Amino acid sequence: MSDRGLNATGIETSLAERRIPVLSPLGELVNAFLEWFGSLAIFAWNVARAACTPPYEWRELVRQLDEVGSKSLPLVALAGAAIGAVLAMEAQQSLTQFGAKALFPSAIVFSVVTEMGPIITGLVVSGRVGAGIGAELASMKVSEQIDALEVSAVSPYRLLAAPRILACILMMPLLTVAADFCGLMMGWVAGTLFEPMSLHRFIESGFNGATMSSFLPPTFKTAVFGLIVGLIACFQGMTTTGGAEGVGRAATKSVVLASLFVILADVVLVKFILVVFPL
Amino acid sequence: MNSFISKPPDLPTVSSAATNDQSVASANRSPVVDVDNVYKSFGAQHVLNGVSLTVHPGETRAVLGRSGTGKSVLLRLIVGLQEPDSGSVRIFGQDIAGLSLDRLAPIRKKMGFLFQHAALYDSLTVGENVGFPLNHHRADMSKSERDERVSQVLSEVGMEKQSDKMPAELSGGMQKRIGLARALVMDPELLLLDEPTAGLDPIGSAEINELVLKLQKEHHIAFIVVTHDIHSARTIADRLTLLDKGCVVMDGSFEELKSSDNEFVREFLKHS
Ligand SMILES: Nc1ncnc2c1ncn2[C@@H]1O[C@H](COP(=O)(O)OP(=O)(O)OP(=O)(O)O)[C@@H](O)[C@H]1O
Ligand SMILES: [Mg+2]
Secondary structure, three states: OOOOOOOOOHHHHHHHHHHHHHHHHHHHHHHHHHHHHHHHHHHHHHHHHHHHOOOOOHHHHHHHHHHHHHOOHHHHHHHHHHHHHHHHHHHHHHHHHOOOHHHHHHHHHHHHHHHHHHHHHHHHHHHHHHHHHHHHHHHHHHOOHHHHHHHOOOOHHHHHHHHHHHHHHHHHHHHHHHHHHHHHHHHHHHHHHHOOOOHHHHHHHHOOOOOHHHHHHHHHOHHHHHHHHHHHHHHHHHOOOOHHHHHHHHHHHHHHHHHHHHHHHHHHHHHHHHHHOOO | OOHHHHOOOOOOOOOHHHHOHHHHHHHHOOOOEEEEEEEEEEOOEEEEEEEEEEEOOOOEEEEEEOOOOOHHHHHHHHOOOOOOOEEEEEEOOEEOOOOOHHHHHHHHHOEEEEOOOOOOOOOOOHHHHHHHHHHHHOOOOOHHHHHHHHHHHHHHOOOHHHOOOOHHHOOHHHHHHHHHHHHHOOOOOEEEEEOOOOOOOHHHHHHHHHHHHHHHHHHOOEEEEEOOOHHHHHHHOOEEEEEEOOEEEEEEOHHHHHOOOOHHHHHHHHOO
């Protein structure tokens, strides 16, 4: 092909035209994703800048800590307990089969604390909080309340987005600890029903050989989940358009994208933690 | 535009604004709002096609036009919620194109904006809605001073008894008046009102018109009022702008509007 450009001859133009329909669905998808990601990055930058400069919205932050934290606690605790029970039943079965019953406490402790607790918390919170924030901000957006804030010279990034995202980041590790605790307790209860064991022994042998560095990183990685959930929900909510339908769309998209990115981030973070804090 | 500055001051200018003494006086002060040849499209839809408009201190301009001609879009451009595709918007002499939220803030604190659908914060009570700008920008006022100011503006719009209600408990016309109170509370120099009397009963609209006249007289506020109510426009406005299909069809006093032989103007007046 000559370097006079694609449009230099008619033939090349028509070739290029004919290739568009083949490439465009994928191309469009990639394009849409890049565009979405770019806007998300600009949004994140605006929030970060607003969050780092006074005035700080302490009252709003406290309200959101309660909204995200205390109000998610029952759900997260329940999910953690259920996972603990399920893990215990499965582990009993398979460990007995392989003659490794003595490993039961460590198996529960490790699977709950390093993976199941964090990811379950991340997903439950992206469902509850993602939908809540997405829908709340979207309904403020479509009823022009966010425009009204802006016109009153109050930054919506500072007043709305920053406290919500910060609350998600701060609360996620705490909620994870709660989920872990409930998971371990239920794991012990379920295990004990199968084969009695004192809680003291369960804890002692479960945490035997474990160090801080095997528990802290998996717990604190959930702060990243919090960032993802808060950021995506605020972004989807504050940029939605078009009436009640837009509100529904923002809530759905918040949950779907937040869950998806929490799972993807988990893959990356697990690898990262394994490399940086080898067992 | 400022070419007359270079002339000796006593020579008459040829500007059309120089038809009466008042507008000569106001032409010499810098305008509060100066919208110059603004274009705005949404996708393929051209909403504003070269709109220009100026408002001087203390002046009230009514913007009229059929539904969907871009009156609300014009107000949103002036307050910086949207950016024009081309053309410039200058507020208090400053071009607001591309200004960040922080740079816009000092300008916006001097403006009040009434949204077409009031846009009250639905998680706050009426009193908190009206006090919201004060709580965020007037740390120098004590709590009781702020409360006093809130009840003062609420009584100006006749809503002093509704302070503890939630916006959802109010009728559309009442929400509109609360929105107006919120726009007033910071003592703005420029008020942008999007259909302040729509959804109000005749007595309510007359009260709003009186309030606007009072604010003009006592506080020397400049107004841009979007309205479908030609009688209200006649009562409160010094100048009227008639928009059609995104263009300014007519810009002048009510008398000029009435004597215009433009077909659209006459059609518009005939039906209102
Ligand atoms: N954000 C937007 N996205 C797409 N189109 C828009 C947007 N805002 C306004 N429009 C379009 O611009 C046109 C003008 O809208 P605008 O709200 O300014 O009308 P209006 O003159 O205020 O009408 P009304 O008197 O009914 O309030 C409409 O056709 C509307 O569809
Ligand atoms: Mg409108």
